[in-house]
Amino acid sequence: MNDASPTAAATRGRSRAGARERDFDEFYVAELPRLVALARGLCGPAHAEDVAQEAMLVAYRRWREVSSLERPEAWVRRTCSNLAVSTFRRRVVELRAVSRLGGRRTPETPAAELGAEAEEFWTAVRALPARQAQAAALRYVYDLPVAEIAHTLECTEGTVKQHLSRARHSLAAALHVEPGEEER
Structure with a gap:
């Protein structure tokens, strides 16, 4: 059979598609737990799994493009x-609307219990401006260096340093600790 035949081309196409699916499966398994932790820090435990899954769904739909990225x-x-911050903002707006209308909201079941200190920390992170919260979550969940946070957020290293510095000072005030105690 000739390699230029339609059957050979179809077989090569299926094998490349299968390899892409395996690549995504490996990517999914490696990244999902950390994405859940990141989302938990940014939008809370009730929506973290959904936000992480949604991010992976977007990646899957665009996998051909995403997998070719560096x-x-x-x-x-x-x-x-970005999805976590949007979810958190949407929840805040919903809660304000419900409270204005005098309605009651049923409590959501948390994904898993965090210690009081950790929950207090992540609550304080969620109260930060969006970019500061994102930079802090990437730093504390992934332990990323400034350069990697800058790459992830598509901004300069100087901007990340500024966000992290402001976040640290705001968190120190919110958590009643001295600003230099938790510096890395």
């Missing part, structure tokens, strides 16, 4: 952090 994990982290 660092697809940075792309999916950025997508997840």
Whole structure:
């Protein structure tokens, strides 16, 4: 059979598609737990799993493009952090609307219990401006260096340093600790 035949081309196409699916499966398994942690820090435990899954769904739908990026994990982290911030903002607006209308909201079941200190920290992170919260979450969930956070958020290293510095000072005030105690 000739390699230029339609059957050979179809077989090569199926094998490349299968390889792409395996690549995505490996990517998914490696990245999902950290995406859940990132989302949890940015939008809370009730929606973290959904936000992380949604980020992975976006990546899957665009996998051909995403997999060709130099660092697809940075792309999916950025997508997840943007979705988490949007989810958190939407929840705040919903809660304000419900409270104005005098309605009652049923409590949501938390994904898993965090210690009081950790929950207090992540609550303080969620109260930060969006970019500061994203930079802080990427730093504390992934332990990323400034350069990687800058790549993920598509901004300069100087901007990340500024966001982290402001976040640290705001968190120190909110958590009643001295600003230098938690510096890295």
